[in-house]
Amino acid sequence: MKGWLLRNPGKMNDPSIVKIMKVVDENKIDLTVVDPLKIHVICDHEFDGRIYVGDEVMDVPDYVIAAFFTEKNYHTAAVLRMLESVGVLCINSYDCIKNVDDKLLTFQKVAESIDEIYFPKTLLVTEQTDAAFVSRVFEYPVVMKVMHGSKGKGVVLVNTEKEMDNLLNMTTASEMGDEIIIQECIKASTGRDLRVVLCNGKYDNAFVRENKESFRSNLAKGGKIVKYTPPTAVLEAAEKVAELLKINMGSVDFLFGENDTFYLCEANAMPGIAFDLHEMFKNLVKQVENMPKPLWKKRLEKEGKSC
Structure with a gap:
Protein backbone atom coordinates (compact mmCIF):
# COMPACT_ATOMS: atom_id res chain seq x y z
CA MET A 1 0.00 0.00 0.00
CA SER A 93 -9.89 15.70 3.46
CA TYR A 94 -10.25 19.14 1.91
CA ASP A 95 -13.66 19.55 3.55
CA CYS A 96 -12.28 18.63 6.97
CA ILE A 97 -9.39 21.08 6.77
CA LYS A 98 -11.72 23.83 5.56
CA ASN A 99 -14.19 23.15 8.38
CA VAL A 100 -11.69 23.08 11.26
CA ASP A 101 -9.46 25.91 10.03
CA ASP A 102 -12.35 28.34 10.35
CA LYS A 103 -13.29 28.47 14.04
CA LEU A 104 -16.47 30.42 13.37
CA LEU A 105 -17.54 27.99 10.65
CA THR A 106 -17.04 25.13 13.12
CA PHE A 107 -19.54 26.70 15.53
CA GLN A 108 -21.97 27.62 12.76
CA LYS A 109 -22.07 24.03 11.52
CA VAL A 110 -22.59 22.69 15.04
CA ALA A 111 -25.32 25.28 15.73
CA GLU A 112 -27.06 24.15 12.55
CA SER A 113 -26.90 20.41 13.18
CA ILE A 114 -26.21 19.39 16.82
CA ASP A 115 -28.51 21.03 19.33
CA GLU A 116 -27.15 19.39 22.49
CA ILE A 117 -23.58 20.72 22.12
CA TYR A 118 -22.84 24.05 23.81
CA PHE A 119 -20.17 26.46 22.57
CA PRO A 120 -19.04 29.96 23.62
CA LYS A 121 -20.99 32.87 22.13
CA THR A 122 -18.77 34.19 19.31
CA LEU A 123 -18.65 37.50 17.44
CA LEU A 124 -16.85 38.15 14.15
CA VAL A 125 -14.97 41.45 14.31
CA THR A 126 -15.51 43.85 11.40
CA GLU A 127 -14.85 47.52 10.79
CA GLN A 128 -18.26 48.20 12.31
CA THR A 129 -17.39 46.50 15.60
CA ASP A 130 -16.64 48.90 18.45
CA ALA A 131 -15.99 48.35 22.14
CA ALA A 132 -19.39 49.70 23.15
CA PHE A 133 -21.13 47.08 21.01
CA VAL A 134 -18.94 44.30 22.46
CA SER A 135 -19.96 45.45 25.95
CA ARG A 136 -23.63 45.19 24.95
CA VAL A 137 -23.25 41.60 23.75
CA PHE A 138 -20.76 40.19 26.27
CA GLU A 139 -19.78 40.35 29.91
CA TYR A 140 -16.06 40.86 30.62
CA PRO A 141 -13.64 39.22 30.54
CA VAL A 142 -13.82 37.99 26.96
CA VAL A 143 -11.40 36.07 24.77
CA MET A 144 -10.13 37.67 21.55
CA LYS A 145 -8.35 35.48 19.01
CA VAL A 146 -7.27 35.28 15.39
CA MET A 147 -9.40 32.96 13.29
CA HIS A 148 -6.59 30.69 12.08
CA GLY A 149 -4.28 30.73 15.09
CA SER A 150 -2.72 27.63 16.65
CA LYS A 151 -0.65 26.66 19.71
CA GLY A 152 -2.19 29.53 21.69
CA LYS A 153 -0.79 32.22 19.39
CA GLY A 154 -2.98 35.24 18.77
CA VAL A 155 -5.22 34.62 21.80
CA VAL A 156 -5.68 37.30 24.48
CA LEU A 157 -7.92 37.78 27.49
CA VAL A 158 -9.65 41.18 27.49
CA ASN A 159 -10.85 42.38 30.89
CA THR A 160 -12.42 45.78 30.27
CA GLU A 161 -14.12 47.88 27.62
CA LYS A 162 -11.09 50.20 27.57
CA GLU A 163 -8.77 47.28 26.78
CA MET A 164 -11.17 46.17 24.06
CA ASP A 165 -11.20 49.65 22.53
CA ASN A 166 -7.40 49.72 22.41
CA LEU A 167 -7.19 46.26 20.84
CA LEU A 168 -9.86 46.99 18.23
CA ASN A 169 -8.05 50.20 17.26
CA MET A 170 -4.79 48.28 16.96
CA THR A 171 -6.21 45.45 14.84
CA THR A 172 -7.92 47.92 12.51
CA ALA A 173 -4.72 49.90 12.05
CA SER A 174 -2.43 46.89 11.59
CA GLU A 175 -4.40 45.18 8.77
CA MET A 176 -3.41 41.78 10.20
CA GLY A 177 -4.55 39.75 7.22
CA ASP A 178 -6.65 37.36 9.30
CA GLU A 179 -10.14 37.51 10.72
CA ILE A 180 -10.60 38.24 14.43
CA ILE A 181 -13.26 36.75 16.68
CA ILE A 182 -14.39 37.63 20.20
CA GLN A 183 -15.71 34.88 22.45
CA GLU A 184 -17.49 34.46 25.73
CA CYS A 185 -14.97 33.48 28.41
CA ILE A 186 -15.81 30.16 30.08
CA LYS A 187 -14.29 31.10 33.44
CA ALA A 188 -14.48 27.63 34.99
CA SER A 189 -12.10 26.40 32.29
CA THR A 190 -9.39 29.03 32.79
CA GLY A 191 -6.03 27.38 32.13
CA ARG A 192 -7.42 23.98 31.22
CA ASP A 193 -9.33 22.18 28.50
CA LEU A 194 -10.16 18.66 27.38
CA ARG A 195 -8.83 17.16 24.17
CA VAL A 196 -10.62 14.13 22.71
CA VAL A 197 -8.42 12.43 20.12
CA LEU A 198 -10.11 10.65 17.21
CA CYS A 199 -8.94 8.03 14.75
CA ASN A 200 -11.19 7.23 11.79
CA GLY A 201 -13.67 9.61 13.39
CA LYS A 202 -13.95 7.48 16.54
CA TYR A 203 -12.69 8.02 20.09
CA ASP A 204 -9.07 6.94 20.57
CA ASN A 205 -7.97 8.61 23.81
CA ALA A 206 -8.40 11.81 25.79
CA PHE A 207 -6.47 14.06 28.13
CA VAL A 208 -6.74 17.37 29.95
CA ARG A 209 -4.28 20.16 29.25
CA GLU A 210 -3.58 22.27 32.34
CA ASN A 211 -1.63 25.49 32.78
CA LYS A 212 -1.50 27.13 36.20
CA GLU A 213 0.46 30.11 34.87
CA SER A 214 -1.84 31.20 32.00
CA PHE A 215 -5.48 31.17 30.93
CA ARG A 216 -4.22 29.32 27.82
CA SER A 217 -3.76 25.59 28.25
CA ASN A 218 -1.68 24.95 25.12
CA LEU A 219 1.48 22.89 25.59
CA ALA A 220 3.36 25.54 23.60
CA LYS A 221 2.39 28.01 26.35
CA GLY A 222 3.53 25.81 29.21
CA GLY A 223 0.54 23.51 29.61
CA LYS A 224 0.86 19.96 30.96
CA ILE A 225 -1.00 16.79 29.96
CA VAL A 226 -3.09 14.83 32.45
CA LYS A 227 -4.79 11.61 31.34
CA TYR A 228 -8.55 11.81 31.63
CA THR A 229 -11.57 9.65 30.85
CA PRO A 230 -14.44 11.91 29.75
CA PRO A 231 -18.10 11.18 30.41
CA THR A 232 -19.79 9.06 27.75
CA ALA A 233 -21.92 12.01 26.65
CA VAL A 234 -18.79 14.04 25.87
CA LEU A 235 -17.25 11.21 23.85
CA GLU A 236 -20.47 10.87 21.89
CA ALA A 237 -20.52 14.63 21.32
CA ALA A 238 -16.91 14.54 20.05
CA GLU A 239 -17.76 11.79 17.56
CA LYS A 240 -20.81 13.73 16.35
CA VAL A 241 -18.63 16.80 15.77
CA ALA A 242 -16.05 14.67 13.97
CA GLU A 243 -18.73 13.22 11.68
CA LEU A 244 -20.19 16.66 11.00
CA LEU A 245 -16.81 18.26 10.21
CA LYS A 246 -15.53 15.13 8.39
CA ILE A 247 -12.58 14.65 10.75
CA ASN A 248 -10.84 11.35 10.10
CA MET A 249 -7.81 11.73 12.37
CA GLY A 250 -7.76 14.74 14.64
CA SER A 251 -9.23 16.07 17.86
CA VAL A 252 -12.21 17.86 19.32
CA ASP A 253 -11.46 20.16 22.27
CA PHE A 254 -13.87 21.07 25.05
CA LEU A 255 -13.91 23.68 27.81
CA PHE A 256 -15.09 22.89 31.34
CA GLY A 257 -18.21 24.81 32.30
CA GLU A 258 -20.13 25.02 35.57
CA ASN A 259 -22.15 22.06 36.89
CA ASP A 260 -20.44 19.43 34.70
CA THR A 261 -21.28 21.28 31.49
CA PHE A 262 -18.83 21.06 28.59
CA TYR A 263 -18.44 23.65 25.83
CA LEU A 264 -16.99 22.94 22.41
CA CYS A 265 -13.75 24.92 22.08
CA GLU A 266 -12.46 23.94 18.64
CA ALA A 267 -11.67 21.03 16.37
CA ASN A 268 -8.32 20.13 14.83
CA ALA A 269 -7.05 18.10 11.90
CA MET A 270 -4.00 16.06 12.97
CA PRO A 271 -3.22 18.12 16.13
CA GLY A 272 0.31 16.95 16.70
CA ILE A 273 0.58 13.20 17.23
CA ALA A 274 -1.61 12.25 20.16
CA PHE A 275 -2.37 8.67 19.19
CA ASP A 276 -0.45 5.43 18.66
CA LEU A 277 1.15 5.79 15.24
CA HIS A 278 1.36 2.03 14.75
Whole structure:
Protein backbone atom coordinates (compact mmCIF):
# COMPACT_ATOMS: atom_id res chain seq x y z
CA MET A 1 0.00 0.00 0.00
CA LYS A 2 1.52 3.27 -1.16
CA GLY A 3 1.17 6.50 0.75
CA TRP A 4 2.30 10.09 0.38
CA LEU A 5 3.14 12.55 3.13
CA LEU A 6 2.27 15.96 1.69
CA ARG A 7 5.02 18.09 3.11
CA ASN A 8 7.71 20.47 1.95
CA PRO A 9 10.88 18.29 2.15
CA GLY A 10 12.73 21.28 3.60
CA LYS A 11 10.35 21.45 6.57
CA MET A 12 10.58 17.97 8.04
CA ASN A 13 11.80 19.00 11.53
CA ASP A 14 8.33 19.47 13.04
CA PRO A 15 8.15 17.09 16.07
CA SER A 16 5.01 15.40 14.76
CA ILE A 17 6.60 14.75 11.37
CA VAL A 18 9.76 13.40 13.04
CA LYS A 19 7.62 10.90 15.03
CA ILE A 20 5.74 9.82 11.91
CA MET A 21 8.91 9.24 9.90
CA LYS A 22 10.52 7.28 12.75
CA VAL A 23 7.60 4.82 12.78
CA VAL A 24 7.65 4.72 8.96
CA ASP A 25 11.35 3.76 8.96
CA GLU A 26 11.00 1.21 11.79
CA ASN A 27 8.09 -0.57 10.10
CA LYS A 28 9.27 -0.16 6.49
CA ILE A 29 6.04 1.61 5.54
CA ASP A 30 5.84 2.75 1.93
CA LEU A 31 5.38 6.49 2.55
CA THR A 32 6.92 9.02 0.16
CA VAL A 33 7.38 12.67 1.07
CA VAL A 34 5.86 14.76 -1.72
CA ASP A 35 5.90 18.54 -1.87
CA PRO A 36 2.24 19.55 -2.49
CA LEU A 37 3.37 22.76 -4.16
CA LYS A 38 5.02 20.71 -6.94
CA ILE A 39 1.95 18.61 -7.73
CA HIS A 40 0.28 19.61 -11.01
CA VAL A 41 -3.49 19.76 -10.62
CA ILE A 42 -5.13 18.29 -13.73
CA CYS A 43 -8.78 17.31 -14.05
CA ASP A 44 -9.01 14.74 -16.86
CA HIS A 45 -11.90 12.41 -17.72
CA GLU A 46 -9.31 10.04 -19.22
CA PHE A 47 -7.22 9.88 -16.02
CA ASP A 48 -4.92 6.85 -16.16
CA GLY A 49 -3.45 6.69 -12.67
CA ARG A 50 -0.48 8.99 -13.29
CA ILE A 51 0.15 12.19 -11.35
CA TYR A 52 2.70 14.81 -12.35
CA VAL A 53 4.96 16.05 -9.56
CA GLY A 54 7.37 18.64 -10.88
CA ASP A 55 9.15 16.87 -13.74
CA GLU A 56 8.32 13.40 -12.38
CA VAL A 57 5.46 11.10 -13.23
CA MET A 58 4.22 9.15 -10.20
CA ASP A 59 1.55 6.49 -9.72
CA VAL A 60 -1.53 7.57 -7.81
CA PRO A 61 -1.09 6.65 -4.10
CA ASP A 62 -3.59 4.70 -2.01
CA TYR A 63 -3.65 7.38 0.69
CA VAL A 64 -2.08 10.70 1.57
CA ILE A 65 -1.36 12.34 4.93
CA ALA A 66 -2.05 16.03 4.43
CA ALA A 67 0.46 17.64 6.76
CA PHE A 68 1.52 20.73 4.85
CA PHE A 69 0.57 23.03 7.77
CA THR A 70 1.95 26.41 6.58
CA GLU A 71 1.23 25.77 2.90
CA LYS A 72 -2.56 25.96 2.96
CA ASN A 73 -3.65 27.85 -0.13
CA TYR A 74 -5.86 27.39 -3.17
CA HIS A 75 -3.28 25.18 -4.88
CA THR A 76 -2.85 22.73 -2.00
CA ALA A 77 -6.63 22.65 -1.52
CA ALA A 78 -7.01 21.82 -5.21
CA VAL A 79 -4.38 19.08 -4.82
CA LEU A 80 -6.46 17.43 -2.10
CA ARG A 81 -9.65 17.75 -4.13
CA MET A 82 -7.91 16.19 -7.16
CA LEU A 83 -6.60 13.26 -5.09
CA GLU A 84 -10.01 12.67 -3.51
CA SER A 85 -11.65 12.79 -6.95
CA VAL A 86 -9.52 9.83 -8.11
CA GLY A 87 -10.27 7.71 -5.04
CA VAL A 88 -7.31 8.51 -2.78
CA LEU A 89 -7.96 8.41 0.98
CA CYS A 90 -6.92 11.83 2.27
CA ILE A 91 -6.06 12.26 5.94
CA ASN A 92 -7.60 14.72 6.32
CA SER A 93 -9.89 15.70 3.46
CA TYR A 94 -10.25 19.14 1.91
CA ASP A 95 -13.66 19.55 3.55
CA CYS A 96 -12.28 18.63 6.97
CA ILE A 97 -9.39 21.08 6.77
CA LYS A 98 -11.72 23.83 5.56
CA ASN A 99 -14.19 23.15 8.38
CA VAL A 100 -11.69 23.08 11.26
CA ASP A 101 -9.46 25.91 10.03
CA ASP A 102 -12.35 28.34 10.35
CA LYS A 103 -13.29 28.47 14.04
CA LEU A 104 -16.47 30.42 13.37
CA LEU A 105 -17.54 27.99 10.65
CA THR A 106 -17.04 25.13 13.12
CA PHE A 107 -19.54 26.70 15.53
CA GLN A 108 -21.97 27.62 12.76
CA LYS A 109 -22.07 24.03 11.52
CA VAL A 110 -22.59 22.69 15.04
CA ALA A 111 -25.32 25.28 15.73
CA GLU A 112 -27.06 24.15 12.55
CA SER A 113 -26.90 20.41 13.18
CA ILE A 114 -26.21 19.39 16.82
CA ASP A 115 -28.51 21.03 19.33
CA GLU A 116 -27.15 19.39 22.49
CA ILE A 117 -23.58 20.72 22.12
CA TYR A 118 -22.84 24.05 23.81
CA PHE A 119 -20.17 26.46 22.57
CA PRO A 120 -19.04 29.96 23.62
CA LYS A 121 -20.99 32.87 22.13
CA THR A 122 -18.77 34.19 19.31
CA LEU A 123 -18.65 37.50 17.44
CA LEU A 124 -16.85 38.15 14.15
CA VAL A 125 -14.97 41.45 14.31
CA THR A 126 -15.51 43.85 11.40
CA GLU A 127 -14.85 47.52 10.79
CA GLN A 128 -18.26 48.20 12.31
CA THR A 129 -17.39 46.50 15.60
CA ASP A 130 -16.64 48.90 18.45
CA ALA A 131 -15.99 48.35 22.14
CA ALA A 132 -19.39 49.70 23.15
CA PHE A 133 -21.13 47.08 21.01
CA VAL A 134 -18.94 44.30 22.46
CA SER A 135 -19.96 45.45 25.95
CA ARG A 136 -23.63 45.19 24.95
CA VAL A 137 -23.25 41.60 23.75
CA PHE A 138 -20.76 40.19 26.27
CA GLU A 139 -19.78 40.35 29.91
CA TYR A 140 -16.06 40.86 30.62
CA PRO A 141 -13.64 39.22 30.54
CA VAL A 142 -13.82 37.99 26.96
CA VAL A 143 -11.40 36.07 24.77
CA MET A 144 -10.13 37.67 21.55
CA LYS A 145 -8.35 35.48 19.01
CA VAL A 146 -7.27 35.28 15.39
CA MET A 147 -9.40 32.96 13.29
CA HIS A 148 -6.59 30.69 12.08
CA GLY A 149 -4.28 30.73 15.09
CA SER A 150 -2.72 27.63 16.65
CA LYS A 151 -0.65 26.66 19.71
CA GLY A 152 -2.19 29.53 21.69
CA LYS A 153 -0.79 32.22 19.39
CA GLY A 154 -2.98 35.24 18.77
CA VAL A 155 -5.22 34.62 21.80
CA VAL A 156 -5.68 37.30 24.48
CA LEU A 157 -7.92 37.78 27.49
CA VAL A 158 -9.65 41.18 27.49
CA ASN A 159 -10.85 42.38 30.89
CA THR A 160 -12.42 45.78 30.27
CA GLU A 161 -14.12 47.88 27.62
CA LYS A 162 -11.09 50.20 27.57
CA GLU A 163 -8.77 47.28 26.78
CA MET A 164 -11.17 46.17 24.06
CA ASP A 165 -11.20 49.65 22.53
CA ASN A 166 -7.40 49.72 22.41
CA LEU A 167 -7.19 46.26 20.84
CA LEU A 168 -9.86 46.99 18.23
CA ASN A 169 -8.05 50.20 17.26
CA MET A 170 -4.79 48.28 16.96
CA THR A 171 -6.21 45.45 14.84
CA THR A 172 -7.92 47.92 12.51
CA ALA A 173 -4.72 49.90 12.05
CA SER A 174 -2.43 46.89 11.59
CA GLU A 175 -4.40 45.18 8.77
CA MET A 176 -3.41 41.78 10.20
CA GLY A 177 -4.55 39.75 7.22
CA ASP A 178 -6.65 37.36 9.30
CA GLU A 179 -10.14 37.51 10.72
CA ILE A 180 -10.60 38.24 14.43
CA ILE A 181 -13.26 36.75 16.68
CA ILE A 182 -14.39 37.63 20.20
CA GLN A 183 -15.71 34.88 22.45
CA GLU A 184 -17.49 34.46 25.73
CA CYS A 185 -14.97 33.48 28.41
CA ILE A 186 -15.81 30.16 30.08
CA LYS A 187 -14.29 31.10 33.44
CA ALA A 188 -14.48 27.63 34.99
CA SER A 189 -12.10 26.40 32.29
CA THR A 190 -9.39 29.03 32.79
CA GLY A 191 -6.03 27.38 32.13
CA ARG A 192 -7.42 23.98 31.22
CA ASP A 193 -9.33 22.18 28.50
CA LEU A 194 -10.16 18.66 27.38
CA ARG A 195 -8.83 17.16 24.17
CA VAL A 196 -10.62 14.13 22.71
CA VAL A 197 -8.42 12.43 20.12
CA LEU A 198 -10.11 10.65 17.21
CA CYS A 199 -8.94 8.03 14.75
CA ASN A 200 -11.19 7.23 11.79
CA GLY A 201 -13.67 9.61 13.39
CA LYS A 202 -13.95 7.48 16.54
CA TYR A 203 -12.69 8.02 20.09
CA ASP A 204 -9.07 6.94 20.57
CA ASN A 205 -7.97 8.61 23.81
CA ALA A 206 -8.40 11.81 25.79
CA PHE A 207 -6.47 14.06 28.13
CA VAL A 208 -6.74 17.37 29.95
CA ARG A 209 -4.28 20.16 29.25
CA GLU A 210 -3.58 22.27 32.34
CA ASN A 211 -1.63 25.49 32.78
CA LYS A 212 -1.50 27.13 36.20
CA GLU A 213 0.46 30.11 34.87
CA SER A 214 -1.84 31.20 32.00
CA PHE A 215 -5.48 31.17 30.93
CA ARG A 216 -4.22 29.32 27.82
CA SER A 217 -3.76 25.59 28.25
CA ASN A 218 -1.68 24.95 25.12
CA LEU A 219 1.48 22.89 25.59
CA ALA A 220 3.36 25.54 23.60
CA LYS A 221 2.39 28.01 26.35
CA GLY A 222 3.53 25.81 29.21
CA GLY A 223 0.54 23.51 29.61
CA LYS A 224 0.86 19.96 30.96
CA ILE A 225 -1.00 16.79 29.96
CA VAL A 226 -3.09 14.83 32.45
CA LYS A 227 -4.79 11.61 31.34
CA TYR A 228 -8.55 11.81 31.63
CA THR A 229 -11.57 9.65 30.85
CA PRO A 230 -14.44 11.91 29.75
CA PRO A 231 -18.10 11.18 30.41
CA THR A 232 -19.79 9.06 27.75
CA ALA A 233 -21.92 12.01 26.65
CA VAL A 234 -18.79 14.04 25.87
CA LEU A 235 -17.25 11.21 23.85
CA GLU A 236 -20.47 10.87 21.89
CA ALA A 237 -20.52 14.63 21.32
CA ALA A 238 -16.91 14.54 20.05
CA GLU A 239 -17.76 11.79 17.56
CA LYS A 240 -20.81 13.73 16.35
CA VAL A 241 -18.63 16.80 15.77
CA ALA A 242 -16.05 14.67 13.97
CA GLU A 243 -18.73 13.22 11.68
CA LEU A 244 -20.19 16.66 11.00
CA LEU A 245 -16.81 18.26 10.21
CA LYS A 246 -15.53 15.13 8.39
CA ILE A 247 -12.58 14.65 10.75
CA ASN A 248 -10.84 11.35 10.10
CA MET A 249 -7.81 11.73 12.37
CA GLY A 250 -7.76 14.74 14.64
CA SER A 251 -9.23 16.07 17.86
CA VAL A 252 -12.21 17.86 19.32
CA ASP A 253 -11.46 20.16 22.27
CA PHE A 254 -13.87 21.07 25.05
CA LEU A 255 -13.91 23.68 27.81
CA PHE A 256 -15.09 22.89 31.34
CA GLY A 257 -18.21 24.81 32.30
CA GLU A 258 -20.13 25.02 35.57
CA ASN A 259 -22.15 22.06 36.89
CA ASP A 260 -20.44 19.43 34.70
CA THR A 261 -21.28 21.28 31.49
CA PHE A 262 -18.83 21.06 28.59
CA TYR A 263 -18.44 23.65 25.83
CA LEU A 264 -16.99 22.94 22.41
CA CYS A 265 -13.75 24.92 22.08
CA GLU A 266 -12.46 23.94 18.64
CA ALA A 267 -11.67 21.03 16.37
CA ASN A 268 -8.32 20.13 14.83
CA ALA A 269 -7.05 18.10 11.90
CA MET A 270 -4.00 16.06 12.97
CA PRO A 271 -3.22 18.12 16.13
CA GLY A 272 0.31 16.95 16.70
CA ILE A 273 0.58 13.20 17.23
CA ALA A 274 -1.61 12.25 20.16
CA PHE A 275 -2.37 8.67 19.19
CA ASP A 276 -0.45 5.43 18.66
CA LEU A 277 1.15 5.79 15.24
CA HIS A 278 1.36 2.03 14.75
CA GLU A 279 -2.41 1.81 15.22
CA MET A 280 -2.87 4.84 12.95
CA PHE A 281 -1.16 3.08 10.04
CA LYS A 282 -3.05 -0.17 10.71
CA ASN A 283 -6.25 1.87 10.63
CA LEU A 284 -5.19 3.45 7.34
CA VAL A 285 -4.77 0.02 5.77
CA LYS A 286 -8.29 -0.99 6.84
CA GLN A 287 -9.78 2.25 5.52
CA VAL A 288 -8.07 1.89 2.15
CA GLU A 289 -9.20 -1.74 1.85
CA ASN A 290 -12.81 -0.71 2.51
CA MET A 291 -12.86 2.13 -0.03
CA PRO A 292 -14.87 1.60 -3.24
CA LYS A 293 -12.96 1.14 -6.48
CA PRO A 294 -12.64 4.56 -8.19
CA LEU A 295 -14.33 5.18 -11.52
CA TRP A 296 -11.09 5.56 -13.44
CA LYS A 297 -9.93 2.06 -12.41
CA LYS A 298 -13.26 0.55 -13.42
CA ARG A 299 -12.99 2.33 -16.78
CA LEU A 300 -9.46 1.04 -17.44
CA GLU A 301 -10.46 -2.51 -16.49
CA LYS A 302 -13.44 -2.31 -18.83
CA GLU A 303 -11.10 -1.19 -21.60
CA GLY A 304 -8.72 -4.05 -20.82
CA LYS A 305 -5.94 -1.70 -19.67
CA SER A 306 -3.76 -1.91 -16.60
CA CYS A 307 -3.01 0.92 -14.21
